[in-house]
Amino acid sequence: DAGVTQSPTHLIKTRGQQVTLRCSPKSGHDTVSWYQQALGQGPQFIFQYYEEEERQRGNFPDRFSGHQFPNYSSELNVNALLLGDSALYLCASSFPGGYNEQFFGPGTRLTVL
């Protein structure tokens, strides 16, 4: 049973650039959520996708956008990168509904110089 996968593992970008991170959910799951984890902090919810629609969004600017594909995989896009966007980006998958257990991928570590 394949777990949640994310790519790439690490990424280095410069300020002002754009980045795309990718996530494939655990087999059987159709809901994908994205989180940002700054050093020494707990993960912060960015948004959740279900049925190719953004279903809920946390307190993040519009520079953060996403997409979900028909096979349930998802992308996180961040435009106009800032130094403060440097973080570990985590993807989680689940069945629909916040009451369902979430499973996390290994994360993508983004460094913005």
Added chain:
Amino acid sequence: GIQVEQSPPDLILQEGANSTLRCNFSDSVNNLQWFHQNPWGQLINLFYIPSGTKQNGRLSATTVATERYSLLYISSSQTTDSGVYFCAVATGNQFYFGTGTSLTVIP
């Protein structure tokens, strides 16, 4: 949003000792999970426990939803238990994480 507070923030134990980690949350939730984050950043599911008590080997957890807290018990700790432990709660479709408890187990 929901406030999630974890205590203690840091914990240092001798191998073989027992410990209790606490998670308080500020509102009713429909999900509560405990995670262990390893040094590489991977969040490992420990318990899915919106209410009640569960046990898995040396670990157990109890959630008292009506009083808005959850406890994670680690018995006979091992060096491999070191890392950060997070509590996360959900209301609707959004998860809220605490700031974690950093556990160091020394041999």
